[in-house]
Amino acid sequence: MSSTQPMPLPAYDHRPGTGPTLVFLHYWGGSARTWDLVVDCLPGRDVLTVDFRGWSRSSGLPGPYTLGQLADDVLAVLADSDVNDYVLVGHSMGGKVAQLVAATRPAGLRGLVLVGSGPAKPAAQITPDYQEALSHAYDSDESVAGARDHILTATRLPASVKSRISTDSRAGVDACRTEWPLHGIAEDITEHTRMVSVPALVIAGENDQVEPVDVLRDNLVPYLSQAEFTVIPATGHLIPLEAPADLADAITAFAPAA
Numbered sequence: 001m002s003s004t005q006p007m008p009l010p011a012y013d014h015r016p017g018t019g020p021t022l023v024f025l026h027y028w029g030g031s032a033r034t035w036d037l038v039v040d041c042l043p044g045r046d047v048l049t050v051d052f053r054g055w056s057r058s059s060g061l062p063g064p065y066t067l068g069q070l071a072d073d074v075l076a077v078l079a080d081s082d083v084n085d086y087v088l089v090g091h092s093m094g095g096k097v098a099q100l101v102a103a104t105r106p107a108g109l110r111g112l113v114l115v116g117s118g119p120a121k122p123a124a125q126i127t128p129d130y131q132e133a134l135s136h137a138y139d140s141d142e143s144v145a146g147a148r149d150h151i152l153t154a155t156r157l158p159a160s161v162k163s164r165i166s167t168d169s170r171a172g173v174d175a176c177r178t179e180w181p182l183h184g185i186a187e188d189i190t191e192h193t194r195m196v197s198v199p200a201l202v203i204a205g206e207n208d209q210v211e212p213v214d215v216l217r218d219n220l221v222p223y224l225s226q227a228e229f230t231v232i233p234a235t236g237h238l239i240p241l242e243a244p245a246d247l248a249d250a251i252t253a254f255a256p257a258a
Contacts, residue, residue, distance in 0.1 A: 054176025
């Protein structure tokens with residue numbers, strides 16, 4: 001008789017505090033620590049941050065690195081951590097994963113915060129040529145710096161934060177660094193997003209070049225049954241690093257401590 005071994009869990013950190021727990025899911029090229037500046041603005045809150053499979057402390061985990069596998073991993077982490085009253089906060093790729101998790105209508109999910117999220121319906125700009133170019137954004141330190149300074153951000157960042165972005169984006173295994181641009185970013189998940197039954201807050205960065213305001217308004221909000229929409233001024237795509245206090249305020253207003 002054969003038995004199937006369960007997939008090893010991604011690395012995660014759980015800081016106990018007042019609920020509902022805020023479960024933070026990072027962007028393509030990020031890590032659990034992408035959220036450090038936001039978490040610092042949420043003293044006393046129950047917080048869980050994850051390193052997605054293939055990234056940072058989870059870089060040793062085997063594939064697949066698909067959106068579906070990342071969503072399964074999140075559900076496994078929630079079960080392992082005994083978190084049962086929570087709000088998912090997903091940024092960019094993490095927002096698309098959060099939509100897939102929420103579509104399963106898991107017990108304990110209270111709401112969804114989608115920050116510069118990958119939309120349910122891929123934007124018109126996601127062409128094969130765009131995907132191929134994007135798949136090389138993290139090939140070298142130079143390409144990372146170019147993407148960080150000219151595409152991902154719209155504000156001046158401290159050197160320490162810029163260094164963190166560079167280190168994290170180079171810390172993913174090759175297969176997971178290409179999975180999102182070549183496949184996940186173009187995946188149409190509208191049928192899943194329509195199944196989300198909890199309230200959602202969609203947050204856009206005013207100057208986001210990656211997931212622009214109009215894309216989130218047109219390709220994400222209409223597929224959520226209970227969606228609020230807000231724009232954080234003068235920020236680019238890396239909202240958790242560019243405007244952490246504003247983001248923390250928006251999360252707190254949507255999901256106050258009990």
